Amino acid sequence: MTVRPVSVIGIGETQFGELWDRSFRELGIEAGLRAISDAKIVAEQVDALYVGNMSAGKFIDQEHVSTLVADYAGLADQHLPTVRVEGGGACGAIAIQQAAMSIVSGVHDIVVVGGAEKMTDVGDLEAMQILSSTTDQEWESVFGATFAGLYAMMARRHMFEHGTTREQLAAVAVKNHKHGALNPNAQFQKEITMDMVLQAPKVAEPLGLFDCAPLSDGAAALVLCAKEKARKFTDTPIDLIGTGQASDFIAVHDRRDLTTIDATVIAGKRAFHAAKRTPADVRLAEVHDNFTISEIMAIEDLRFFPKGKGGYATEDGETALNAKVTINPSGGLKARGQPVGATGVAQAVEIVRQLRTEAGKRQVSGAEIGLTHTLGGTGGTAVVHIFARGD
Amino acid sequence: MAIPRFWREIPSRYNLLGSKCGNCGALDFPPRSVCPRCGRRSVGKMQKFRLTGKGKVVTYTVIHDAPKDFDMMKPYVLGIVELDEGVRLTSQIIDVEPGEVKIGMPVEVAFRKLGEEGDAGVIHYGYKFRPVT
Numbered sequence: 001m002t003v004r005p006v007s008v009i010g011i012g013e014t015q016f017g018e019l020w021d022r023s024f025r026e027l028g029i030e031a032g033l034r035a036i037s038d039a040k041i042v043a044e045q046v047d048a049l050y051v052g053n054m055s056a057g058k059f060i061d062q063e064h065v066s067t068l069v070a071d072y073a074g075l076a077d078q079h080l081p082t083v084r085v086e087g088g089g090a091c092g093a094i095a096i097q098q099a100a101m102s103i104v105s106g107v108h109d110i111v112v113v114g115g116a117e118k119m120t121d122v123g124d125l126e127a128m129q130i131l132s133s134t135t136d137q138e139w140e141s142v143f144g145a146t147f148a149g150l151y152a153m154m155a156r157r158h159m160f161e162h163g164t165t166r167e168q169l170a171a172v173a174v175k176n177h178k179h180g181a182l183n184p185n186a187q188f189q190k191e192i193t194m195d196m197v198l199q200a201p202k203v204a205e206p207l208g209l210f211d212c213a214p215l216s217d218g219a220a221a222l223v224l225c226a227k228e229k230a231r232k233f234t235d236t237p238i239d240l241i242g243t244g245q246a247s248d249f250i251a252v253h254d255r256r257d258l259t260t261i262d263a264t265v266i267a268g269k270r271a272f273h274a275a276k277r278t279p280a281d282v283r284l285a286e287v288h289d290n291f292t293i294s295e296i297m298a299i300e301d302l303r304f305f306p307k308g309k310g311g312y313a314t315e316d317g318e319t320a321l322n323a324k325v326t327i328n329p330s331g332g333l334k335a336r337g338q339p340v341g342a343t344g345v346a347q348a349v350e351i352v353r354q355l356r357t358e359a360g361k362r363q364v365s366g367a368e369i370g371l372t373h374t375l376g377g378t379g380g381t382a383v384v385h386i387f388a389r390g391d
Numbered sequence: 392m393a394i395p396r397f398w399r400e401i402p403s404r405y406n407l408l409g410s411k412c413g414n415c416g417a418l419d420f421p422p423r424s425v426c427p428r429c430g431r432r433s434v435g436k437m438q439k440f441r442l443t444g445k446g447k448v449v450t451y452t453v454i455h456d457a458p459k460d461f462d463m464m465k466p467y468v469l470g471i472v473e474l475d476e477g478v479r480l481t482s483q484i485i486d487v488e489p490g491e492v493k494i495g496m497p498v499e500v501a502f503r504k505l506g507e508e509g510d511a512g513v514i515h516y517g518y519k520f521r522p523v524t
Contacts, residue, residue: 129458138400139421140481142392142505143517144454144461149469150481152452160450160494202466205453205489249427253471253479258450 010039010223016337052092088376093344115345168311180335187337216337244270444500
C-alpha cells in the first residue's frame, strides 16, 4: 500500500439475523446506501462496486449479484464496473483488497465494497451443506466430512498437542456473546453461560451448537477513497495501512500442522510488513470465529499469543473488551452473526467504527490501529487487513 | 454426486491409488499431476503408486449433525489417518465405538459403501478405516 494510500470514508451495515422479511438485494442496497450516506458522497462519485458474496447461486439461485445490487441501488444508468468476488468465507475481505488495489493502481478514486449473504431462504441442513462446499468435495465431503467436523478435528488435535481444554473453547463463545450483547446490530444480543455452551447439543465433538457461528442474513459496506482525497469527505478518515492474503492446501489433511492455519500466519506477516507494525502494536482485532477453535488458532497464528496459549489467554480474560487485546468487540461471527459474504466487510466496519470512537458501549479505549482476520473454507484462504486512524 | 464425477475417481477410492514424484520420490494421495514440493521439475514425472492402507489416527471427531446423505449413519466417527507411507487422508473410522477412538490408534483400510445416488440410484463404494485387530 505504499504506491497510493487508501482510506475508508464511509461505513454501513444492516441488522444481522434471520431476516425473513428482507431479500438479498434489499440487504445489499441498505448497507451500500448507508455507507454512501456516511461518506457524504453522491452516487455519481462512485467509480466501481466490488461485492463479496460466497454462494448466492446456491442460497437463492442468483448469480451476477454485483450488477443486481448496483441496479437496485439506482446505479444502472451510471453503468458502473461491478465485480463479484468469491473466496469462501474470505470473499468480503478479498473484495476489500481488490477494491483497494484498484485505487492503489490509480484506476479508481472512490470505490464501494459490499458484502452480503442471504442464508435463511434454504433449510438449515441445506445451508450447512452449502457452507461445506468450500471444503474439498472429492476428498473430504464425499467421505462424510462436514464443515464443523473438519474444524472439530483441528480442535481435537489442538487439545491433544497443546492441552487446550473444552472449557477454553467454550470461553470464546461466552466472551463473544458478552460483546454481542453490546452491539445493536448483532444477531444474538444475549449473554450465555459456560454451562449453556458445555450442555448444548453436540454438532461434531468436541464442538457443540454454541461453538458454531449461526446461519444469518445481513450485509455490510465500506466506501474506500484515495487517501489524498479523503479529507474532502470526512474529518475522520481511517487508513488501510496494510493487507495480506495467503492460500494453503484446500483439504485439512494435507496441511503441514493441524493446529496452525499457515495461511493466517503468512497473511498476517504480509499485512504487518506492509503496515510496518508488529503484533505487539495491536490491541483491537476482529478475527474469524466461525467456530470457537478458529478464534483460538487465529490469536495464536497472528502472534498475539504463543502457539498453544490462545485457549489459556481466553480463559484468563486477556481477549475481553479492553483487556490485553480486545478480540471481536462486535461479538464476532459467533454473536454478531455469519452472513458469509458480509463477514470480512462487517469486520472492517467494526474496526473503523472503533477507530472513529463511535462504538458506544463496546468502545475499545485508546486503540490507534485495528486488525481484521478472515478465513475462507477451513483455512485454505486467509486475509488480514490493518487499519489506522488517519493522520 | 453425479455418476461420472464419482466414477472417474474410482481407482483412488477403491484401491488407494496415489502418486509418486519422479523427481523427489515423495508420495501424494489423491494422485497429483504436479508435486507440491518440486513444482515444474515434477511435471511429466509423476507416477501412479498404490498405498498399502495401513496407518494411524491423527485426529478425529464424532459427527452428530450430518448431511442428508449420511443421516442414517449418525453419530459416526470421522478421522484424519496418516498412512505408514506418510500420506494423510480423511475417512470414516468404523467398527469401533465413538468413545473408544484414540489419537495414535492403528487402523487399516476397509472397502465399504459410502453412499448412494438418491433412493434408487447407483451405490458409491470406497475406503473407510477400521482398528487393526
